[in-house]
Amino acid sequence: MLEIKNISKTFNPNSINEKRALDNLSLTLNDGDFVTVIGGNGAGKSTLLNAIAGTWLVDSGSIVLDGEDVTNLAEHQRAKFLGRVFQDPMMGTAANMQIEENLALANRRGNKRGLAWQITPGEKEYYLEMLKLLNLGLENRMTTKVGLLSGGQRQALTLLMATLKEPKLLLLDEHTAALDPKTAKIVLDLTVELVKKSNLTTFMVTHNMRDALNYGNRLIMMNEGKIILDVSGKEKEKLTINDLLELFNKNGELNDSMILS
Amino acid sequence: MYIVYSLSLNSLLKALPGNVAQGMLWGIMALGLYITYKVLNFSDLTVDGSLSTGAAVTVMLILKGFPAISAVLIAFVAGCLAGLVTGFLHTVLKIAPILSGILTQIALYSINLHILGNKANQSISINEHHLLLSLRDTGKAIIVALIFAGILMAILYWFFGTELGSSIRATGNNEQMAKAQGININLTKMIALALSNGIVALSGGLLAQYQGFADVSIGRGAIVIGLAAIIIGSVIVEGKRKKDHNFILMLGSAVVGGIIYYISIGVVLWLRLPTNDMKLFTAILVAIFLSIPHLSLKKKEKKDAGN
Numbered sequence: 001m002l003e004i005k006n007i008s009k010t011f012n013p014n015s016i017n018e019k020r021a022l023d024n025l026s027l028t029l030n031d032g033d034f035v036t037v038i039g040g041n042g043a044g045k046s047t048l049l050n051a052i053a054g055t056w057l058v059d060s061g062s063i064v065l066d067g068e069d070v071t072n073l074a075e076h077q078r079a080k081f082l083g084r085v086f087q088d089p090m091m092g093t094a095a096n097m098q099i100e101e102n103l104a105l106a107n108r109r110g111n112k113r114g115l116a117w118q119i120t121p122g123e124k125e126y127y128l129e130m131l132k133l134l135n136l137g138l139e140n141r142m143t144t145k146v147g148l149l150s151g152g153q154r155q156a157l158t159l160l161m162a163t164l165k166e167p168k169l170l171l172l173d174e175h176t177a178a179l180d181p182k183t184a185k186i187v188l189d190l191t192v193e194l195v196k197k198s199n200l201t202t203f204m205v206t207h208n209m210r211d212a213l214n215y216g217n218r219l220i221m222m223n224e225g226k227i228i229l230d231v232s233g234k235e236k237e238k239l240t241i242n243d244l245l246e247l248f249n250k251n252g253e254l255n256d257s258m259i260l261s
Numbered sequence: 262m263y264i265v266y267s268l269s270l271n272s273l274l275k276a277l278p279g280n281v282a283q284g285m286l287w288g289i290m291a292l293g294l295y296i297t298y299k300v301l302n303f304s305d306l307t308v309d310g311s312l313s314t315g316a317a318v319t320v321m322l323i324l325k326g327f328p329a330i331s332a333v334l335i336a337f338v339a340g341c342l343a344g345l346v347t348g349f350l351h352t353v354l355k356i357a358p359i360l361s362g363i364l365t366q367i368a369l370y371s372i373n374l375h376i377l378g379n380k381a382n383q384s385i386s387i388n389e390h391h392l393l394l395s396l397r398d399t400g401k402a403i404i405v406a407l408i409f410a411g412i413l414m415a416i417l418y419w420f421f422g423t424e425l426g427s428s429i430r431a432t433g434n435n436e437q438m439a440k441a442q443g444i445n446i447n448l449t450k451m452i453a454l455a456l457s458n459g460i461v462a463l464s465g466g467l468l469a470q471y472q473g474f475a476d477v478s479i480g481r482g483a484i485v486i487g488l489a490a491i492i493i494g495s496v497i498v499e500g501k502r503k504k505d506h507n508f509i510l511m512l513g514s515a516v517v518g519g520i521i522y523y524i525s526i527g528v529v530l531w532l533r534l535p536t537n538d539m540k541l542f543t544a545i546l547v548a549i550f551l552s553i554p555h556l557s558l559k560k561k562e563k564k565d566a567g568n
Contacts, residue, residue, distance in 0.1 A: 053441075079443030092441070094434035097427070104424075105431050109443045113424035161442075 001201045002029040002169055007051060007061030009225075021047040022058065023225035029169070033232075034195060034202040036212040039222035040248065045205045048222065049173050052203065054078040066168045080110025083162030083200075085155065085175040092158030095147030099138060099157065102146055103127045106161035130160055134190065152183035156190055163194045170195065172204040176211075188215070209244050223251045273531045278399035280527040281520050284490075285406035286468050288519025290483060291490035292413050293340075293460030295515050298491060300421065301433040301453040303351075306362030308461045308487060310369030311343040312480030315462025316469035317376040320383050323470075329393045333466040340462025343369060344454035351454075352447035373477050384474035392470045402471055409467065410516050413460060418509045420456075429453050461487075482540060486522065489547040494518030496553050522546070 009022040021044050029035060039045045051058050052065075054075040062071045065081045086092050093102050104119045104127075124142070131139040134156050138149075146154060155175060162170060172191065176184035192215060195202050206212050212219055218232035219239065229247060231239060290312060297305035315336040322332035343365060350361035377383050387395040394402040420426045431439040432449040439446050461483070469475040494514030529542050 074445075075440045076443050076445050079441055082441075084441045086437070091435070091437050094431045094438055096434050097430060101427060101430075105427060105442050105444075108424060109441075111443075113428045113444070115420075115423045115425060118422055118424050118427040 001031050001033070001066060002027070002052065002203075003062075003064040004028070004052070005062045005064075007058040007063065009047060009051060009056075009058050021225050022051060024061070025226060026061075027220070027227060027230075029201055029203065032199050032201055033218050034200075034216035035204065035218045035220055036216040037203065037205045037220045037222065038207065038209060038212045038244070040251075043222040044225040045222050046173055047225070049171050049203065049205050052169070053082060053084060053171055081168040083109075083165075083167030083170045085158050085162050085170075085172050087174040087177050089151040089155040089158070089178055092161065093146045093154050096145055098143045098145055099131070099149075100124060100127055100142040102157065103130070103161060103164060106164045109165050109167075130164065133193070134160060152179050152187065155179060155183075155187050159187065159190060159194060163198065163200065166198050166200070168201065170200045170202040172202065172206075174205050174207060177207065191215075209241050213239060213241065213244070221247060273527065276527050276531065277524070278403065279396060280523040282394075282396070282399045282402040282406060282471065283468075284520035284523030285403060285410060285516060286464055286471060286519075287486050287523065288490055288516030289406065289410050289413060289467065290461050290464035291487045291494075291515040291519050292410070292417065292512055293457045293464065294484070294487035295491055295512060296417070296453050296457040296460070298488065299433075299511070300430055301450065301457075303358050303433070303450065303454070304362070305344075305347060305454060305457060306359060306484055307343055307347045307365045307369075307454070307458055308362075309480040309483045310366035310373070311340045311458040311462045312465035312468075312483045313373045313475070313477055314343055314369055314376065314480075315340050315465030316475035316479050317373045317383075317465075317477070318462070319466030320385050320469050320475035321376055321378070323385050323390050323392070324383065329391060329470060333393065333463055336466035337459040337463040340465075341455040341459040343462070344456070344458030345451060347458070348447075348451035348454040352450055370477065377475060377477060381478075382474050382476040385470070386473065394467065394471050395473065396471055406467065409463075413463075414509060414512045414516075417512060421508060425449075425452070482543070485543060485547060486519075489522045489543070489550065490519035491515045492518065492547065492550045493521050496550055497521075499554070 004025065004027045006024050006026055007022055008020070008024050011017070011019045011021055025048065037045045037048070050056065052063060054070065054073060054077070057072060062069060064070065065078070070078050070081070084092070094105070100119055104123060107123065127142065128139050131142070136153055136156060138153065138157065146157065149157065159175070176187050179187060188211065194200070202216070204216065217236065219229070219236050220227055221229035221244070228251060290308070294308055297303045318336040318339045319332045322335060323329055327335070346368070347361045347365040350356045350364055351358055356364070374381070385392065387397055394405040396402065421430060428439065428444045429449045429452060431442065431444060432446045436446050439449070465480065468479065494517055495511065497517065498510055498514040525546055526539070526542070529539070530536070534542065
């Protein structure tokens with residue numbers, strides 16, 4: 001599904017702020033993998049996610065998605081493969097547009113956009129059914145502007161938008177970090193439900209070790225732009241928070257938010 | 262005695278149709294500005310230049326014997342090109358929006374002089390040419406302006422309801438979201454800038470015919486008048502309820518805002534205030550309308566706090 005080979009990325013090269021964010025990193029994701037990614041601040045988790053999403057181009061190496069080399073494709077060109085949810089609940093939706101308009105935009109991800117009407121009547125029914133899955137009552141507010149929704153509602157909607165048109169890969173960038181614990185739980189459960197429904201290949205960055213252990217079939221730990229741990233299946237199930245803490249300690253990358261979470 | 266005579270209501274009413282006509286023409290310009298300012302969220306200063314371009318192109322083509330309507334349509338295309346230049350500076354050369362617009366605007370000053378045959382202005386007489394409208398017949402001018410405003414509003418309402426139009430709105434809302442949905446935001450910005458400046462140039466072409474000449478500096482301060490129209494309009498429509506607004510209502514309010522702006526100017530002239538201070542009055546007027554939503558909100562908060 002996803003084949004990353006020897007990618008590197010250095011920010012602010014040749015300056016005092018030079019930072020090697022990805023260091024000759026390789027990673028292969030299989031169809032249906034649900035990977036949780038952890039690591040300290042600056043370990044490169046979000047950088048790796050952004051490299052896949054195409055926020056910028058990598059300095060070297062290659063990225064192949066679903067058999068297509070996307071290494072040099074712009075962000076909007078890669079979007080046809082990817083569903084994305086951001087850390088900031090405001091990032092994933094258009095605030096001044098209606099709920100159904102946002103869904104219609106998401107439903108056309110990767111399509112050419114022409115002069116056809118933005119929403120067809122048949123689509124509305126489909127969106128209504130999908131919104132019911134969220135259990136937030138949004139199905140009764142299809143023409144409400146998204147800016148009037150709460151952060152949790154917006155994040156749930158973003159999640160629905162990311163999966164509405166089945167992506168080859170779902171990218172979640174600490175998507176519950178900005179939510180209160182209760183809402184975070186709802187959004188996470190919803191994530192699992194939507195991922196299961198279509199058996200989506202998922203790449204979830206988190207700083208919550210418990211979530212990283214509880215969700216998914218595979219866990220990656222990063223440090224200094226490299227993958228320092230990659231476990232899956234039974235091996236991952238046996239993993240405990242103490243194991244992870246020990247690993248963090250060994251790499252001197254333990255931070256408060258991780259201990260507290 | 263003289264002052265009493267000069268402030269007669271009669272003279273104010275006599276000036277009214279002209280103010281309405283001119284206000285509507287600037288309202289058409291505001292429709293164009295609405296696309297960049299409100300929909301794309303892009304402060305585009307190209308308009309001061311592209312309005313003059315539209316006026317210059319229209320007048321020169323009519324002088325060359327083109328029918329007035331096709332001259333105006335070609336002016337629209339010329340305006341689109343000006344918008345594309347700003348779009349190129351911003352999306353390809355990564356120059357900040359305001360600077361991109363200013364650069365195009367400055368460049369257009371020279372280009373407009375060239376279009377006008379290296380003169381600062383060119384006149385067209387209604388006696389010698391067939392014009393769409395003229396200040397000689399304000400009634401007809403209002404009808405022509407109304408037709409153009411109506412057609413443009415219908416087209417814009419339709420366009421921004423299409424897939425392409427909604428992707429432009431998404432770009433204006435949230436670029437990151439737009440990119441994640443596979444929208445090429447460079448393309449959507451280019452289209453919006455072209456469309457916006459095309460409409461501005463078209464209004465310039467109508468204005469030139471109305472006043473009977475094109476002047477290289479006809480567009481000076483256009484952005485302020487356009488913003489005034491949009492803001493006055495939105496203050497009227499939004500008023501107390503800051504809720505959902507129909508897009509076509511917002512467009513219509515911009516045109517109405519233009520009319521109200523010109524009636525206010527008419528009142529200022531009627532009061533015999535010095536015309537040299539006109540721009541000062543304009544700035545004060547716009548500042549007042551800009552602050553109304555904020556001030557009324559404050560008042561409401563105070564009231565709520567009191568309860």
